[in-house]
Amino acid sequence: MQLDNLYQEVILDHYKRPEFKKLSETFSVRVHHVNPSCGDEITLQLSLDMQGEIALTWDGIGCSISMASASVMAGLFNGKSLEQTAPIFEEFVTLMQSKGAATGDEDVLEDAVAFSGVSKYPARIKCALLAWMAFKDASVQVQGQVK
Amino acid sequence: MTNFNAREIRKEFPIFDRTVREGKRLIYLDSGATSQKPRVVIDAESHFYSFSNAAVHRGAHQLAEEATDAYEGARKIVADFLSAEVDEVVFTKNATESLNLLAYSLGSAKKESELHVTAGDRIVITEMEHHANLIPWQQLALRTGAELAWFPVDTEGRLDLSEIEKVITDRTKIVALTHQSNVLGTINPLDGIIGRAHRVGAIVILDACQSVPHMSINVKQLGVDFLAFSGHKSLGPTGVGVLWGRSELLADLPPFLFGGSMIESVTMTSATWAPAPRKFEAGVPNMAQAVGLGAALNYLNEIGLEAIHDHEMFLTQRLITGLEQNKSVQIFGPRNLEMRGGVVSFGVEDIHPHDLGQFLDSQGIAVRTGHHCAWPLNRKLGVTATTRASLYLYNEESDIDALLEGVADAQTYFGGK
Numbered sequence: 069m070q071l072d073n074l075y076q077e078v079i080l081d082h083y084k085r086p087e088f089k090k091l092s093e094t095f096s097v098r099v100h101h102v103n104p105s106c107g108d109e110i111t112l113q114l115s116l117d118m119q120g121e122i123a124l125t126w127d128g129i130g131c132s133i134s135m136a137s138a139s140v141m142a143g144l145f146n147g148k149s150l151e152q153t154a155p156i157f158e159e160f161v162t163l164m165q166s167k168g169a170a171t172g173d174e175d176v177l178e179d180a181v182a183f184s185g186v187s188k189y190p191a192r193i194k195c196a197l198l199a200w201m202a203f204k205d206a207s208v209q210v211q212g213q214v215k
Numbered sequence: 216m217t218n219f220n221a222r223e224i225r226k227e228f229p230i231f232d233r234t235v236r237e238g239k240r241l242i243y244l245d246s247g248a249t250s251q252k253p254r255v256v257i258d259a260e261s262h263f264y265s266f267s268n269a270a271v272h273r274g275a276h277q278l279a280e281e282a283t284d285a286y287e288g289a290r291k292i293v294a295d296f297l298s299a300e301v302d303e304v305v306f307t308k309n310a311t312e313s314l315n316l317l318a319y320s321l322g323s324a325k326k327e328s329e330l331h332v333t334a335g336d337r338i339v340i341t342e343m344e345h346h347a348n349l350i351p352w353q354q355l356a357l358r359t360g361a362e363l364a365w366f367p368v369d370t371e372g373r374l375d376l377s378e379i380e381k382v383i384t385d386r387t388k389i390v391a392l393t394h395q396s397n398v399l400g401t402i403n404p405l406d407g408i409i410g411r412a413h414r415v416g417a418i419v420i421l422d423a424c425q426s427v428p429h430m431s432i433n434v435k436q437l438g439v440d441f442l443a444f445s446g447h448k449s450l451g452p453t454g455v456g457v458l459w460g461r462s463e464l465l466a467d468l469p470p471f472l473f474g475g476s477m478i479e480s481v482t483m484t485s486a487t488w489a490p491a492p493r494k495f496e497a498g499v500p501n502m503a504q505a506v507g508l509g510a511a512l513n514y515l516n517e518i519g520l521e522a523i524h525d526h527e528m529f530l531t532q533r534l535i536t537g538l539e540q541n542k543s544v545q546i547f548g549p550r551n552l553e554m555r556g557g558v559v560s561f562g563v564e565d566i567h568p569h570d571l572g573q574f575l576d577s578q579g580i581a582v583r584t585g586h587h588c589a590w591p592l593n594r595k596l597g598v599t600a601t602t603r604a605s606l607y608l609y610n611e612e613s614d615i616d617a618l619l620e621g622v623a624d625a626q627t628y629f630g631g632k
Binding site for chain 2: 070071074080105108109129130131132133189192195
């Protein structure tokens with residue numbers, strides 16, 4: 069079934085057993101983003117340690133695509149520096165905008181390549197990007213704090 | 216309902232000739248968002264452009280005359296459809312514009328007018344309003360300093376009118392509510408609300424988007440003061456809506472948009488207005504769309520709104536009964552058919568509405584998922600989103616059965632994987 073391209077097993081696994089989906093008690097920046105067309109929402113907390121490594125936790129309510137995407141992203145970004153996340157972020161956004169033409173670079177995206185099927189469903193791209201846009205917002209804010 | 220032939224009716228809607236998602240039959244259960252169009256409507260709109268296109272109400276030529284006749288003829292059809300007077304029908308872009316027109320015009324009514332809204336006055340709405348009948352009033356309250364109050368929704372999805380005297384106070388100027396909820400399917404009882412509103416001197420504004428296309432409406436019998444509906448939910452084209460208002464109120468109400476066509480006379484420093492409805496129709500109007508709406512209402516009349524309503528209720532019963540048999544399904548809104556229409560929202564345990572909607576789509580079934588532009592109501596229901604099936608004359612029993620089967624298959628798909 070073509071739907072299986074969208075709902076790859078990795079996505080459903082992350083949806084059922086999300087990672088880092090528990091807001092930490094301490095954080096530098098907290099952002100709250102909603103998808104106004106469907107009401108899905110995410111709260112994302114971000115801080116950087118002395119070495120500039122990311123500590124990211126989140127919580128949210130939403131569909132399998134939005135929640136799994138948050139979980140996969142948290143897994144990818146935690147422990148990395150902001151600089152290291154930039155190419156991953158760009159690759160993911162490019163993949164989402166590819167209208168099904170791109171498959172994504174697995175070396176860069178790791179589990180996030182599972183979302184390649186999403187780009188064929190225009191209505192779901194915003195679901196997949198919800199957490200990523202929240203992260204972008206938070207990372208800009210956290211950099212502002214550092215300076 | 217064996218004598219209502221939805222299968223024959225479907226043949227008059229070209230869109231059902233196509234398939235979706237790799238050859239699947241289109242099962243369209245999203246008429247609450249917008250209805251599909253019969254060929255007579257598409258042809259009427261097209262014919263206007265091919266044959267009579269000219270700017271109405273101006274020009275001395277034959278085409279201008281014919282275009283005006285077609286446009287004003289459509290107004291007459293709408294008026295008859297609502298049992299209203301022809302000059303009480305204002306064409307707008309859609310129901311959202313109809314309601315915004317009212318909110319802005321009421322907000323600029325002169326101090327000496329009974330329609331004037333000011334600080335200390337009250338505007339009453341309900342918790343089940345679509346954003347289109349919520350935000351205009353919320354913002355009018357903010358602009359004028361008036362107080363916004365609302366009727367809550369009870370656990371069955373009906374309005375709680377137990378405190379009606381406290382909600383509609385002596386200072387209430389406006390009561391705006393939906394005839395039928397676009398989420399719950401609830402049809403609101405109007406008599407008590409209108410009675411109380413009129414006793415305190417308030418006007419009653421009815422959002423009839425979900426009722427006019429589906430049941431016979433007589434504005435005089437209803438007793439409301441204003442009514443709004445959309446053409447595109449009534450088999451008509453997009454880009455045309457209707458505002459109906461009692462003539463003495465339309466006469467008292469200042470215009471909302473200014474420009475050509477809506478004036479009586481103009482100087483460099485002042486202007487006076489044409490009588491309603493033209494006072495509210497600035498600029499060259501949506502002529503072809505109005506003509507298409509006229510064709511749509513004629514088509515509905517030919518089939519008969521009573522028959523359509525009965526057919527929808529028959530399908531609604533089948534849908535509710537089927538959903539109730541599924542232990543994982545929760546229905547939001549009344550379970551019985553009394554005072555409800557063919558809109559059914561529901562949730563399925565452990566499946567987010569977007570995922571359910573996506574699965575149903577893969578089976579050719581079009582439903583709506585999300586908050587249905589009624590975010591406060593969703594919060595009251597304690598959900599971020601629901602799945603909604605909304606029915607119309609072209610739906611068949613097999614559409615309902617496909618949906619019920621689709622829901623069960625989605626449970627297997629997401630649960631078993």
